[in-house]
Amino acid sequence: MNAKTTAVAKAQAGDRRTNGIQRQGRAAKVVASVLRATGEELNRVGYANLRVDEVAERAGVNKTTIYRRWPTKAVLVSDTLDSHFQTERPMPETGSLRGDILAYLSNMVTLAQTSMWRGIFTALSGRTDPEVEAVARKLYLRERAFRTRLVQRAIERGELPRAVDAELIGDMFSAPILRRLLTFGENVERDYIEAVIDVTLAGAAVAGVRNHTA
Amino acid sequence: MNAKTTAVAKAQAGDRRTNGIQRQGRAAKVVASVLRATGEELNRVGYANLRVDEVAERAGVNKTTIYRRWPTKAVLVSDTLDSHFQTERPMPETGSLRGDILAYLSNMVTLAQTSMWRGIFTALSGRTDPEVEAVARKLYLRERAFRTRLVQRAIERGELPRAVDAELIGDMFSAPILRRLLTFGENVERDYIEAVIDVTLAGAAVAGVRNHTA
């Protein structure tokens, strides 16, 4: 699926007539440049209007070069998204669940304001190809797990009752924010974020919150 | 923008040599057939892969006929969405806010399971054209206002404190459900819906929930 991986693997294999791994410097430069250009174009025109020719031009590279590495536009975008989700975000450590959630959501809103991430968010909303959908799903599950850990820790510290469904609480404080960020690229004010957190945590604190099975 | 409206207006205008409104029966049949076919194709292949030729074939109509009424694919889809949002949904009247919200969300989940609405939801997520985006925004605002009214009524009945932000509460019980429905077409179980409602209402009941400005 990932043409870059394929190319690297082929280079590493190298038969008798091959002199080992080569051109890594040049290849790395091209890959980095194309992925960056894809992200920028994504931001400029969105997924549906992304033109491979324009990505090539912005990257200072020939269209053919892109097609030799990435078989389709979908794979190119999918790889671009992937490359930006490599870095694991650090778990917030503010001392309170409320502070941790606020840090998590503020970080998300900040990211959504950078041009690169706007492009990525655009692609995630407008996805229509299986490859891109797969990346979106992976990211979604990763973020959900991250939020669940955040809440679970707080339960273990005794900040919330044991009966609380950590995954559900994670959904509840993130969904209204994500919906506004992703659906129309709306800005989200800090007051709104805090209000969402307050209602969620007040609701979670009430004993007897039932578990759901999912 | 809406080519159908334009055509009807032209027919009604009618100069000396025109014999008034004509062919309404035929025109209506074609419009209905094309809009239905568009919804069905939307469900089958999604917005990005929608082919006007295939819509025409499914509608039993020539491609040219579609282009004469709807100038672009985006307008066709936009009109299709519009035509399915005409009917105002009745306000639930179960006697309690919890019941009303449950009815509202259950109805939404049920709609999302029909093939026609799956298509519409697909288009709403994958929108990339201004016309389609405009319809999506209109629908979003309408639903939000509907939910706000639902909560506001309950506040006036004394079910929730006056200080509660009705719009925020509406966002909070709907966003997690909509996110699952729209983002990946996931099914949403009744337990999950009830859990979301319980946490939201418990949180809202706590006095001193701050208002946000938005």
Add this chain to the structure above:
DNA sequence: TTTAAAGTCAACTATTTGTTGCTTTTAGTT
């Protein structure tokens, strides 16, 4: 200096959106 991987260039195919001119059908009017 040699060599093979990787990039460039230009020309190509295939698909799909949207257009145009002409012909045919249809439903209301006479």
Add this chain to the structure above:
DNA sequence: AACTAAAAGCAACAAATAGTTGACTTTAAA
């Protein structure tokens, strides 16, 4: 029943863009 104008059908287009191919050039490592 014949007439007429709107609207549908049909076939042949143009334009944009994804993706391909083969011949040639550049690059970095041995």
